[in-house]
Amino acid sequence: MASAPPFSRFVALGDSQTEGVGDPDEHGGLRGWADRFASKLAAANPGLLYANLAIRGRRTARIRAEQLEAALALRPDLVALVAGMNDLIRPRFDQAATLADIEAMVAALTEAGARVISFTFPDIGSVAPMVRPLSGRVRAMNAEMRLLAAKYDVTLVDFEPVRTTSDPRAWADDRLHLSPLGHEIVAQAVAETLAVPGADACWRDPLPPILTQPRPLERVAAELRWVADHFVPWVGRRVRGRSSGDFVLPKRPQLTAVTPEFLGLDTAPPSTW
Template sequence: MAGVLERTVRWSRYVALGDSFTEGLWDSPDGVAGPDQPDVPLRGWADVLAARLSARRVAAGEPPLEYANLAIRGRLLRPILADQVPAAIGLRPDLVSLIGGGNDILRPSADVDDLARQLESAVVRLRAAGIDVLLGTGVDTVDSGRLIRVTRARVATYNAHIWSIARRHDAHVLDLWGMRSVRDWRMWADDRIHLTTEGHARVAQAALVGLGLPPDDEAWDDPLAPQPPTPRLEQLRGDARWARDHVYPWATRRLRGRSSGDTRRPKRPVPEPVVEA
């Protein structure tokens, strides 16, 4: 696990696994990309992390980092582990980020202990292949709306499992729960469950720290400047728009047994050198 911050990047090939969080939903430098705009290129924290790792390798006279991203929005943990983990092992990386389970935890029937057992089996498999693993906790939802806040106890239990899994198998942890900055609603997109571009950038810095590396930006977790409270009527109108534009479509897909990622393929299925800064 990460201890004293290191200065060198020892990894040469990184593969990111997961769901919409790692796919980078809502971080779209070339235009807004929500769940219903499938063709707009996405970036996201894992892409930013790969770019930062690659830049440090190049600065040290090493070849650029090779990077693949197999994450697909809407995926539950079991498909992530069944499909993406074997594919990642076949790509022969020396670093994998494996973050999933959030879509499961949104369901009241989620068995968090079983999710943790599944996750640990995958970590064991990755570590046996000689791959370093970066796990990620869930975000603290204490400041979220009521519909999201009800998951807080399940997220906290899952996080405790993640820290224990990391300790047992010498994995790294991206500590989203401990980030003060992402508890600010301005870090979240209109759907309230995905990050904005700034949120993704800050998470990438937290990932560097989780890997035992110094961040590029020492202010990566500083809270945003406070704003005046939102008037109650404006809050209610915003809640109504959110329910109409995001909760209703999500619930409709779920009732029909569908996912926003049903027809999607990984955005970066093959490891390629990252040359951008």
């Protein structure tokens, strides 16, 4: 019988994906893949403590400035670090600076004795056609993340080649955040990568085919709605120097037990698998 990985202090760093945007709970808050994964790990490690420092809209430099020291102070033995997408989608993306900040965080966390887990990014251009010109940046960033992971023995979940992760059903209406299904896929992937008992590779399985495809005019209308509802407001915030994370605090800033109520989170594989 497989034994649980010997982790007792799990801390998640990052931006909106790790905060859980796109995966609302029943109480007006957010779940997200990190909560979902924590519940899976705690089912095998009942004494698990978990903190989530991630805040939506954060770019990598601010994650390093605001979250790294707080994470180190919690003395984690497992850290999830997902950063860089909010940098990558900016017109003036500085890949070298972004990678330098990620490497500095990885180096500090591994030196402190934590196991670090991170991801490559799915191809967002296949989810949102309007941002398809960014696909090259995604591939280049992923290639650098693989090298960085090898250098520091980071556990890297390689999402780029897995088609399920770029299925539109795994993404929320804004196409920038995961849907509840997408967050569960990521949680399953992390659990399987870390050999949590009960986890398997079903997250890699393609979703069932979409039987009814939209007509060309429907696709055009959908793109125009996306521009009006999501892209224009995003540009507006950039012009005003605002962020969706302004005035947002970490949802779980201290290590706390993953309680029986928390474990009640529905983490069964989605019915579409």
